[in-house]
Each structure stands twice: as structure tokens, then as C-alpha cells.
Amino acid sequence: MGKMLGIKVPKKEAEKIRKQLLELNLLDVNFKIKHQNDFVIFPIKERIKGFEIIETTFEKATKRPHSYREVVNIPSELQPLLPSSFDIIGDIAIIELPEELISHGKNIGKAILKVHKHIKAVFAKGSKVSGEYRVRELLHLAGENRTEAIHRENGIRLKLDVAKVYFSPRLATERMRVFERAKEGEVVFDMFAGVGPYSILLAKKVKMVFACDVNPIAIRYLEENKKLNKVENLIPILGDVRKVAGQVKADRVIMNLPKFAHEFLKEAMISVRKGGVIHYYGFSHEENLFEEHLEKIEKVAEELGKNVKVLEKRKVRPYAPYQFNIAIDFSVF
Structure with missing residues (x-):
């Protein structure tokens, strides 16, 4: 291979200069940087004033695949x-x-x-x-x-078995958003808690979390995650949420079961304090993101003689072609 241009710099300044060369788009990244005693030689694309320029050969860089x-x-x-x-x-x-x-x-x-x-x-x-x-x-x-792993997100650790419990890593941002909305003195009811991605995170901030799930394996991991993250103010409840609803009075209710959440609206509304907030999740076609869900929410509220006020509605993430996982936050009076 023919000779190329390089600049020779003292080792201790190398990192600073490497960054500058990258910013100026002068470093030839197709070739490997050379090390020579206390000096480093960078392959450059053109002559640069103020440096010791040498002609030398460089090895081709092996590119790390991105995908x-x-x-x-x-x-x-x-x-x-x-x-x-x-x-x-x-x-x-x-x-x-x-x-x-x-x-x-x-x-x-x-x-x-x-x-x-x-x-x-x-x-x-x-x-x-x-x-x-x-x-x-x-x-x-x-x-x-x-199939067992420890997953890290939002500063917490979640131990789980991917073959035995439902868990989606794609909701980390959504969980953080709910955490930011929550207030310190609140009682939270997580109706479909799983291994605790919402519950554990919220327990770091609120007064108390009641976390319910029908899957005994999920609850077993939730117990373990409670210890792993050193949170005391969390009560795991194994059982059907229909039996638990109403026994808990919460300031904030989380309904992360997008496919079936609409079937549990009554349970959510009888468990929330007046003025409390419900985080409702669903799946929708892009042409009708919120209407159908809002109608169901209004209907159940009416049956229970309650009023609802929508605080926020948003697309959480695409779920399938033309389908979105949506969220509606509303308060109940």
C-alpha cells in the first residue's frame, strides 16, 4: 500500500486531538491509528498546519458491523x-x-x-x-x-423469566412518564403489575403501591424484585383484580393491559379516590385512535354515576401495521 499522510502527536494529547480531528472531519477512519513509543500517528485526509506531518503506511481499519x-x-x-x-x-x-x-x-x-x-x-x-x-x-x-435475566431500566433492576411472564422493554419511557406524574404522598394501585416495572419504579417515589397480578410466577418475581430494589412500601397481591378492586382506595390506578383494559374499567373506577387519576392503555387502529376507548370510559362512568375528565391522550408506540398502543390519562369525580 502506498504512503499516506499522518500527523505525529504526543500520547498524552492524543485523545483530545483525535476528537478535534473527528469534529473537523480530517481523521481518515478507514485506517488504523499507529502507536510509536510515546507518540500516536493519526491518518489524515489532507495536510493540517501546526502539526508534524509525516508520510507513512497505515493498516486498513476493520469496521465493526452495526447490525x-x-x-x-x-x-x-x-x-x-x-x-x-x-x-x-x-x-x-x-x-x-x-x-x-x-x-x-x-x-x-x-x-x-x-x-x-x-x-x-x-x-x-x-x-x-x-x-x-x-x-x-x-x-x-x-x-x-x-430464559431468566435481570433487566435494567429507569434506574431499577427487574429479575424475570421471559418464557413465564409477560414483559415489554419498549414501555420504559412510558413508565418513566407515569413516574414523573406521580406525587410523593400518593397511594398507587397497579392492577396488572407483572414483575413490577411500574410498581417498583413508583415505590421509589410514592407513599404506597398495591401491585396485583393473576400470574403466581409474576408475583414471585415481584417479591424478589422488591428485595432486589430495597423497596418496603409495596404490597404484592396474587389474585384476580376483580376480587381486589374496591378494597383498595388509590390516588392513581395503572391499567397496563392494553388488549383487555376496557373490560376492567369498573374495577378501576371503584378503586380510585375522588379526583384520582387512572392511566388507561389500549390498542387502536390509526384511523380511530381514541374515540372508541373514550366512549367505553364515559359509559362505565355513567353507569357508576361518576364523571371523568380526560387529562392527556397519546400514542405510546406502534404495535402492528396501522395499529398503536395508546394511553389515556383521566381523573374521576
């Missing part, structure tokens, strides 16, 4: 079917593969492990969501064959 799609070994005609993203829960990756890619699952899994060094296990979502706990079967693709 598993750059390194995966599958037939080229299937390449366009590869998902651009996947869920990461702790050190476990869960990817949703179309039917045509399932037989190439092992190679896809290996590619993910190669590019993302912190991931230790890769699973594909199976087709069925099974049982009353809404858990999807998982197919092991690569790495360790274990």
Missing part, C-alpha cells in the same frame, strides 16, 4: 425479510421472525451474538401466545439456553 444483518449468513433473497430490530431483556434477545426465516434461525442467532457482545442468549417468538398469563412460546436460536 446483525451485515454479518448474517442466509440466502440473499431472504435478506429483505430480516427484522431491523428485536427486544433486548437483560442479556437475552427476542426476535420476531417471519415463517420463511425460522429454518435459518440458528444463523440469525449467531449473527446477533457476534455483533452484540453483551447478549448471551437469543430466542425467536413462537407463534402461539398461550394460557391465561399471555406468555409466548420461545424457540432457542443461539447462545445459552436460559
